[in-house]
Amino acid sequence: IMSYAPDEVIIIGGPDAVVEQYVSDLQELGITVERWGGQNRYQTNIIAMERAEVEFQLQFNGSVIVAGNDTLAIRNALQLAVQNGAVIIYVNKSTNVTGVMEKLRVKTATMVKTQASERVMERVKEQLRECNCTAAEVQVNVTRETVxxxxxxxxxxxxxxxxxxxxxxxxxxxxxxxxxxMTMEKANTALQAGNYTRAYQLMLELQIQTEFGLKMANGEMKAMMEINKKVALEREIAKLEAQISVMERAGIDVSSITALMEELKVMVQNGQYDEAKELMNQIKAMIRDAYQNGRQAIRDSAQKTHGMRPSRP
Incomplete structure (x- = not known):
């Protein structure tokens, strides 16, 4: 994020999806942070659509593209939504589709289906009939590349x-x-056998498992950092080094900060954790000032590297 030198960042998702550490890291650099998030991904989806309409003056054409909890369907639904200026809604088997349609004040929907989301889409179709909405279907097939x-x-x-x-x-x-x-091996076996649908379904299940696994892992790491000062400081040092590297690549003079970083590492190795924390706060303030003063240089560097300049949609 820092390599694009934004003035503000919008986080889409609640603190389980995008941990609060992102907020504090960005705010430490003087970046304004706004979060659009609900109780789950389905609420977040609707909030994002509503806020984007206001924040960026997006104009939708009175139709929606519907996709299930399915990576391939979502990717294709996003493409259709962008092409047609439509709202995209993300559903599961318990979503009140009728309520969502009424909330968005729309009557036309296009359902994007894959072999993995057929049951969910059948339920969506039933609900759309109840609200006298017009429904079209787009079938997307799973391929080897998808898996x-x-x-x-x-x-x-x-x-x-x-x-x-x-x-x-x-x-x-x-x-x-x-x-x-083990699940990955099963998916790979199905893939090699040419059973792409089975491989894809296993990967979707694994995708959900990894989401929960990452939440648990983040919790374990947070707990460890609370009781282990050395680990906490070492992880902070790694983050600061990445930030310094961004500015260095943009041609910003960070020699004084780099010198203090070496002192900081020595303090941590020697167990001088309280002194290290004080020096780290000083370094963070220096990085913030260097970032604020060098944002244009970072943006110019990003434009050369990525061929783009950060801007509001």
Whole structure:
């Protein structure tokens, strides 16, 4: 996020989905943070649609694109929503679709279906009939590439959970990792056999498992950091080094900050945790000032690297 040097950031999702640490990290840099989040992802979805309409003056065309808890369906639904200026709603088997349609004041819906979300979409279709809404269907088939893309995402999550499990010596997390790896093997076997639908369904199940696993892992790490000052300081140091690296790549002079970072590492290694905390607060203030004064340089660097400049939609 810092590499784009934004003035403000909107977080979409509650604190379980996007942990509060993101908020404090960004605010420490002087970035304004706003959170759009509900009790679950379905509430968050509606809140995001409503807030985007006000915040960015988005104009919707009076129709909605409906997708289930299904990565492939969501990806295609997003494309259709952008192309047609439609609202996208994300549903599961317990969603009150009729209520959502009434809330959004729309009567036309397009349902995006895959083999993994057919039952949910049948229920959606029934509810749409009840509110006298017009419903069209788009069928999207699971392919080998679809499964492979999801595997990459899920493997990264499993790897992260495993790293935290090793760092916190959590037996429970390691057991979860082993179960996840077994499910991954089953999905890979189905993929190699050409049963893409089965492989995809297993990966969707694993995607949900990793979401819960990451929440648990974050909780374990937070608890460990509360009782282990060295671990907490070392993780903060890693974050600060990443922030310094962003500014360094943009050509900002961070030599004085880098020198203090070396002193900080020595303090931590020597067990001078209280002194280290004081020096860390000083370094954070210096990073904040350097970031605030060098935002344009960071933006210029981002434009050269990514071919884009951060801006409001």
């Amino acid at each position: 492979l893309q999801l595997m990459v995402q899920v493997r990264e999550r499993v790897k992260t959970i495993e790293e935290i499990a090793n760092e916190t010596n959590s037996t429970q997390l390691m057991q979860q990792v082993r179960v996840m790896e």
